Amino acid sequence: xxxxPLHDPxxxxxxxxxxxxxxxxxxxxxxxxxxxxxxxxGADVVTVAVRRVNITDKNSENLxxxxxxxxxxxxxxxxxxxTVEDAVRYARLARAAGVSDLVKLEVIGDERTLxxxxxxxxxxxxxxxxxxFIVLPYTNDDPIVAKKLVxxxxxxxxxxxxxxxxxxxxxxxxxxxxxxxxxKVPVIVDAGVGTASDAxxxxxxxxxxxxMNTAIAGAKDPIMMATAMRYAVDAGRLAFKAGRIPRxxxxxxxxxxxxxx
Amino acid sequence: MKIIVNGEEQEHNIPLTVTxxxxxxxxxxxxxxxxxxxxxxxxxxxxxxxxxxxDKVEILNFIGGGSSPPRHNRGGNRYESSSFA
Numbered sequence: 001x002x003x004x005p006l007h008d009p010x011x012x013x014x015x016x017x018x019x020x021x022x023x024x025x026x027x028x029x030x031x032x033x034x035x036x037x038x039x040x041x042g043a044d045v046v047t048v049a050v051r052r053v054n055i056t057d058k059n060s061e062n063l064x065x066x067x068x069x070x071x072x073x074x075x076x077x078x079x080x081x082x083t084v085e086d087a088v089r090y091a092r093l094a095r096a097a098g099v100s101d102l103v104k105l106e107v108i109g110d111e112r113t114l115x116x117x118x119x120x121x122x123x124x125x126x127x128x129x130x131x132x133f134i135v136l137p138y139t140n141d142d143p144i145v146a147k148k149l150v151x152x153x154x155x156x157x158x159x160x161x162x163x164x165x166x167x168x169x170x171x172x173x174x175x176x177x178x179x180x181x182x183x184k185v186p187v188i189v190d191a192g193v194g195t196a197s198d199a200x201x202x203x204x205x206x207x208x209x210x211x212m213n214t215a216i217a218g219a220k221d222p223i224m225m226a227t228a229m230r231y232a233v234d235a236g237r238l239a240f241k242a243g244r245i246p247r248x249x250x251x252x253x254x255x256x257x258x259x260x261x
Numbered sequence: 262m263k264i265i266v267n268g269e270e271q272e273h274n275i276p277l278t279v280t281x282x283x284x285x286x287x288x289x290x291x292x293x294x295x296x297x298x299x300x301x302x303x304x305x306x307x308x309x310x311x312x313x314x315x316d317k318v319e320i321l322n323f324i325g326g327g328s329s330p331p332r333h334n335r336g337g338n339r340y341e342s343s344s345f346a
Contacts, residue, residue, distance in 0.1 A: 024327020034325060049326025050294070052267045052319065058287045063323050079326050093321050096301045097294035106328060114328065138328065164328040191328055213327020 013155035017044040021233040024213025031066040040226035077104040087124040114164040129153040141175040162192025165214040169198035196232035203236025262314040279307040
């Protein structure tokens with residue numbers, strides 16, 4: 001029995017998702033735009049940050065009134081955390097504010113690049129996994145670190161394509177490929193995607209999913225870009241599964257010469 | 262009594278439970294996390310947890326986010342980097 005080619009569920013820690021595009025909810029003009037862009041992206045998993053409630057403005061709106069947690073899997077992050085202690089604290093607060101044990105763990109090492117502090121990341125992941133968290137770590141494109149994260153119990157790894165928000169696309173495809181071949185868990189390429197071809201390329205390399213925020217939210221038309229990213233991720237995934245032809249230096253005719261005059 | 266809520270000093274009558282504090286702020290308990298003096302509370306404790314003079318209360322919820330904003334700079338990008346064409 002054959003399935004529709006797009007029936008290709010993406011599974012993390014026993015949870016099944018239809019879409020292989022995960023999206024962030026930051027940097028949009030307003031919650032209305034956020035909602036439309038997320039709908040257009042087709043994503044099932046959306047990332048959110050945990051911050052102090054604005055207690056002085058009682059009319060301030062709540063993101064979750066726009067992004068229905070019954071419809072989407074809310075993935076809280078520890079964005080903005082530069083120490084193990086902060087990341088662990090924010091993860092615990094996220095769990096207290098939400099409904100699940102999922103956390104996108106970020107321990108940031110440097111303000112200018114926002115590259116992960118991978119030593120801190122491993123340490124924080126160990127603490128949180130021991131507390132029952134499902135830790136999805138935002139990591140560098142380092143195969144050794146990815147392997148260590150899996151060994152301590154992360155059910156997926158999320159190596160960056162390029163610095164967060166840079167739009168530079170995949171800077172180190174070979175390392176990403178090595179990570180995909182090294183670890184037996186899903187690899188989600190996270191951060192650095194600039195446009196649809198970057199997302200398609202990540203999927204063609206064999207990534208299980210792509211996570212992005214700025215590439216969509218920062219586009220001139222975020223909703224149109226969300227749609228483009230949805231197609232790009234699907235196209236890249238299909239191309240990966242279909243198996244591309246090898247690259248050759250010279251031409252190979254695709255029309256037979258037999259029967260020519 | 263005086264307590265500090267999200268960094269802001271407030272005057273309240275006693276007794277004051279976490280639930281009544283949240284109600285006074287028009288906040289729905291199912292959408293927030295509450296930390297009192299660095300201890301994260303279970304939601305089921307909100308109705309019975311009595312706040313004490315000098316307590317430092319943090320109330321948090323989810324906001325839009327993808328990945329890290331720079332630490333001292335919520336809002337804008339401090340490092341305006343050059344664009345690549």
